[in-house]
Amino acid sequence: ETGVTQTPRHLVMGMTNKKSLKCEQHLGHNAMYWYKQSAKKPLELMFVYNFKEQTENNSVPSRFSPECPNSSHLFLHLHTLQPEDSALYLCASSQERAEATGELFFGEGSRLTVL
Amino acid sequence: RKEVEQDPGPFNVPEGATVAFNCTYSNSASQSFFWYRQDCRKEPKLLMSVYSSGNEDGRFTAQLNRASQYISLLIRDSKLSDSATYLCVVPPGAGSYQLTFGKGTKLSVIP
Numbered sequence: 158e159t160g161v162t163q164t165p166r167h168l169v170m171g172m173t174n175k176k177s178l179k180c181e182q183h184l185g186h187n188a189m190y191w192y193k194q195s196a197k198k199p200l201e202l203m204f205v206y207n208f209k210e211q212t213e214n215n216s217v218p219s220r221f222s223p224e225c226p227n228s229s230h231l232f233l234h235l236h237t238l239q240p241e242d243s244a245l246y247l248c249a250s251s252q253e254r255a256e257a258t259g260e261l262f263f264g265e266g267s268r269l270t271v272l
Numbered sequence: 273r274k275e276v277e278q279d280p281g282p283f284n285v286p287e288g289a290t291v292a293f294n295c296t297y298s299n300s301a302s303q304s305f306f307w308y309r310q311d312c313r314k315e316p317k318l319l320m321s322v323y324s325s326g327n328e329d330g331r332f333t334a335q336l337n338r339a340s341q342y343i344s345l346l347i348r349d350s351k352l353s354d355s356a357t358y359l360c361v362v363p364p365g366a367g368s369y370q371l372t373f374g375k376g377t378k379l380s381v382i383p
Contacts, residue, residue: 199276200316200359200373213370247315259306259361259371263315 160184163264178233180248189231194245278374295360296342308359
């Protein structure tokens with residue numbers, strides 16, 4: 158059981174499609190994150206929201222567009238993606254700033270394949 | 273030196289063995305360090321934190337060497353269920369949310 162749920166778990170899309178990934182946390186945390194995990198690469202931080210405000214955008218291409226309507230929900234809108242964007246997209250949340258406690262709670266991820 | 277560098281692995285060890293992973297980091301200002309565990313096709317989960325010289329939790333011991341800027345994770349009496357990828361995580365310091373993850377070291381405990 159995880160306090161962070163992500164949907165869909167698997168997504169296959171063409172380069173011209175528009176889709177969205179959804180994340181919901183049930184832990185009462187204040188910060189939410191999107192990470193990208195590709196094979197043989199370390200986790201890459203994409204976006205950070207703290208109290209619904211975006212605090213970091215890690216030079217992510219504009220074809221990825223985050224949205225955080227409230228502290229419990231986080232979306233990642235996808236459009237005109239490239240095959241190299243195929244990866245596991247992990248949502249995470251934390252109570253406080255993660256570098257203090259190091260404790261991120263991850264969802265199970267959305268595995269994205271771009272054809 | 274890369275921000276976070278881990279033993280390449282994979283480590284294939286028999287049940288009951290003791291295995292150790294090392295992780296080097298470049299930011300000398302980092303105060304706390306973390307080990308995460310990621311099972312195959314699962315999400316990463318925090319395993320241990322290392323705030324000073326070390327931390328022990330059952331069969332797991334994490335140690336920090338500030339002078340040489342590395343942390344280690346020691347697993348004693350390995351179990352089949354320890355098979356996973358172990359991620360070294362280093363915070364960059366105040367002012368950022370960016371925990372830096374290593375690529376991970378894969379451990380397979382074989383019967």
